[in-house]
Amino acid sequence: MIRILSFKNKFLLLIAFSLVLAFSFSSCRKDLTASNNAQNYPGDSYPDLFQAFWSGMNSNYVFWGIDSTDWDKMYTIYKPLFDNLKVFNNANETLAEQYFSEMTQGLVDSHYNLTFELTGNTFSPSQNRLLSIDPNYFSDSTFPSAVLDSLIPNKYIDAATLVQGVDTITLEGSTTPFKAVSGTINNSILYLYFSNFAISQASTNTQPVFNYFFSMIHNLPNYIKGVVIDLRGNGGGEIADLDYLVGQMITSQLNIGYTRAKNGIGRLDYTPWAPAVVKPWVGGSVKITVPIVALADHLSASMAELTTMAIKTLPNGKFIGTRTYGANGPLAPSVYYNGGQFTIGTSAFGSTGYLFTYTSSTMFKYINGDIYEGKGVPPDIYARETTAAYQSGSDLVVDAAINYIKSH
Amino acid sequence: MVFLLLISFTSKAQFYLGIEAGGNKNYLITNNSAQSFTTYNSASGISIGIPVLYQFNEWFALQASPSYTQKNYQINRTGFFQGIYQKNTNGYIQLPIMGNFSFGGEQLRGYANLGVYGAYWLSGNVKGTEPNILNPNDTAYSSSNPSSALNENYGYTYNEKYTFSSIKDNRLELGWVAGMGISYEVNSSYRFFIEGKYTGSFTDQQKKYQTNQVPRYNDTFGISIGCLFSLDNLFGSFY
Numbered sequence: 001m002i003r004i005l006s007f008k009n010k011f012l013l014l015i016a017f018s019l020v021l022a023f024s025f026s027s028c029r030k031d032l033t034a035s036n037n038a039q040n041y042p043g044d045s046y047p048d049l050f051q052a053f054w055s056g057m058n059s060n061y062v063f064w065g066i067d068s069t070d071w072d073k074m075y076t077i078y079k080p081l082f083d084n085l086k087v088f089n090n091a092n093e094t095l096a097e098q099y100f101s102e103m104t105q106g107l108v109d110s111h112y113n114l115t116f117e118l119t120g121n122t123f124s125p126s127q128n129r130l131l132s133i134d135p136n137y138f139s140d141s142t143f144p145s146a147v148l149d150s151l152i153p154n155k156y157i158d159a160a161t162l163v164q165g166v167d168t169i170t171l172e173g174s175t176t177p178f179k180a181v182s183g184t185i186n187n188s189i190l191y192l193y194f195s196n197f198a199i200s201q202a203s204t205n206t207q208p209v210f211n212y213f214f215s216m217i218h219n220l221p222n223y224i225k226g227v228v229i230d231l232r233g234n235g236g237g238e239i240a241d242l243d244y245l246v247g248q249m250i251t252s253q254l255n256i257g258y259t260r261a262k263n264g265i266g267r268l269d270y271t272p273w274a275p276a277v278v279k280p281w282v283g284g285s286v287k288i289t290v291p292i293v294a295l296a297d298h299l300s301a302s303m304a305e306l307t308t309m310a311i312k313t314l315p316n317g318k319f320i321g322t323r324t325y326g327a328n329g330p331l332a333p334s335v336y337y338n339g340g341q342f343t344i345g346t347s348a349f350g351s352t353g354y355l356f357t358y359t360s361s362t363m364f365k366y367i368n369g370d371i372y373e374g375k376g377v378p379p380d381i382y383a384r385e386t387t388a389a390y391q392s393g394s395d396l397v398v399d400a401a402i403n404y405i406k407s408h
Numbered sequence: 409m410v411f412l413l414l415i416s417f418t419s420k421a422q423f424y425l426g427i428e429a430g431g432n433k434n435y436l437i438t439n440n441s442a443q444s445f446t447t448y449n450s451a452s453g454i455s456i457g458i459p460v461l462y463q464f465n466e467w468f469a470l471q472a473s474p475s476y477t478q479k480n481y482q483i484n485r486t487g488f489f490q491g492i493y494q495k496n497t498n499g500y501i502q503l504p505i506m507g508n509f510s511f512g513g514e515q516l517r518g519y520a521n522l523g524v525y526g527a528y529w530l531s532g533n534v535k536g537t538e539p540n541i542l543n544p545n546d547t548a549y550s551s552s553n554p555s556s557a558l559n560e561n562y563g564y565t566y567n568e569k570y571t572f573s574s575i576k577d578n579r580l581e582l583g584w585v586a587g588m589g590i591s592y593e594v595n596s597s598y599r600f601f602i603e604g605k606y607t608g609s610f611t612d613q614q615k616k617y618q619t620n621q622v623p624r625y626n627d628t629f630g631i632s633i634g635c636l637f638s639l640d641n642l643f644g645s646f647y
Contacts, residue, residue: 034439
């Protein structure tokens with residue numbers, strides 16, 4: 001006979017059963033392992049530096065959704081290798097730098113760069129990749145210096161209109177020359193070249209160039225049938241220049257693509273895509289209706305590529321040249337977008353740390369949905385300067401722009 | 409054995425079918441200590457269900473409560489980044505199966521529920537504001553330094569359906585459920601109830617897709633009111 005429990009005993013048994021059940025089920029949860037910011041790891045050993053780097057990349061790198069690198073496999077392969085580096089010495093440092101480089105050599109981010117602060121060595125997956133395809137990738141170009149110095153100012157720009165100058169600017173902590181050239185070509189085309197996107201730093205020698213160009217834009221003479229923005233060899237720079245440059249040639253907002261950032265520590269935690277826009281410049285703008293042509297080449301990177309894509313998006317815009325570098329992801333300090341660049345080992349090695357990882361904070365996709373990261377933006381019209389053409393006094397890319405404007 | 413000790417079958421066994429609705433507050437239990445100026449906060453949601461209860465005797469019943477339940481949470485950035493946020497609204501079809509243990513008088517009774525549940529992550533929506541890196545405030549530094557990240561870059565405000573990732577998102581959730589409530593039997597045909605309920609998942613909201621993955625669990629605290637109808641008294645015995 002089954003003994004029927006009293007109500008009180010049933011209730012107590014229920015409480016006990018509940019507690020056992022609660023404990024059992026709560027222990028089914030995995031430990032919430034602390035996720036440490038890569039920049040907080042002490043960096044007192046190579047294994048610690050590896051953990052910091054791997055974790056930082058795992059949460060900060062914005063391209064995991066499209067990158068083919070198997071980051072978990074990198075952990076499996078390289079953790080034991082770093083565990084074997086027992087002390088800091090020259091031989092182990094060489095190995096460590098080799099391992100970090102090997103782990104990242106397939107990354108698609110073409111801004112990506114490792115700087116090893118102890119030795120000053122750097123590693124760029126995109127440069128490594130491009131040089132393995134073409135060892136002359138960075139030297140096989142007669143632009144910008146040769147073409148700019150001898151051809152464009154002397155043979156193409158109408159002498160009476162030529163304005164050019166060089167100043168020194170600071171970009172990402174380093175000083176660099178900043179060159180700008182403007183004038184008209186054949187008294188029918190307004191031309192502008194500048195070496196970096198740092199127009200806000202234009203001063204004594206280069207400010208007159210931009211003053212001339214924009215005064216022409218705002219009061220475009222009837223004889224100007226087209227505008228050429230020469231971005232060949234331009235490695236990029238400040239995002240604000242996009243509105244300053246293209247924004248002075250439009251009177252309504254232009255959507256040129258989309259960006260997304262990290263939104264969590266998981267590799268695939270992303271924000272929604274936010275529209276990338278060029279706004280009419282706050283200081284005044286006009287609607288340019290004549291053809292606007294962007295010239296770009298395999299060395300045009302970052303802001304040069306975004307500007308090229310902005311001009312491509314215009315109904316009267318065109319991109320003439322060769323496929324660009326493929327570094328499209330905008331950058332900001334990591335705290336802004338919980339992603340992007342980071343430094344490891346500051347506790348052990350001081351403020352500059354052991355390794356600075358330079359990588360995009362956001363990923364960009366063009367208005368048509370294409371992602372050109374690691375691939376480059378394809379031209380609307382292919383044209384490439386050659387040494388032979390240069391030596392014979394021709395800039396084939398500018399020639400193509402002149403022909404295009406003549407026919408439109 | 410425990411089950412047999414607790415149950416004594418009587419001739420009072422009845423089927424009940426009802427409706428319930430209420431609100432809840434959900435917490436996404438995770439660890440985001442690697443992120444700066446970023447907090448995960450609870451968010452409110454709703455729950456609508458159809459409880460089905462089989463009363464074995466006057467103090468024990470077995471209950472299943474299929475429901476649509478929201479398990480929402482919000483990510484907020486703080487300090488200089490205040491104003492940047494995202495609210496995740498997640499809709500689940502949930503089926504708790506519980507033992508229902510009641511006590512008290514004939515009309516007014518208290519009860520406790522204890523059991524497990526399975527749920528399917530049906531839908532998601534994300535609403536928020538993020539700083540738009542390619543929409544800078546061109547006058548940000550013209551008269552004074554910006555006081556927040558949304559003064560440096562215009563915010564992009566969005567409210568859109570969440571796109572599930574077949575690699576990341578685990579759409580099946582299992583967990584346990586516990587609750588307590590009070591019911592009032594108006595007559596032999598129906599009774600009203602109000603109850604508080606806790607559901608806690610023991611499956612990660614994510615599939616295992618990366619090394620050193622930090623898990624995410626839902627803890628949901630809800631209050632609902634409803635009504636149960638005795639099928640036997642309304643339609644006659646059918647078993």
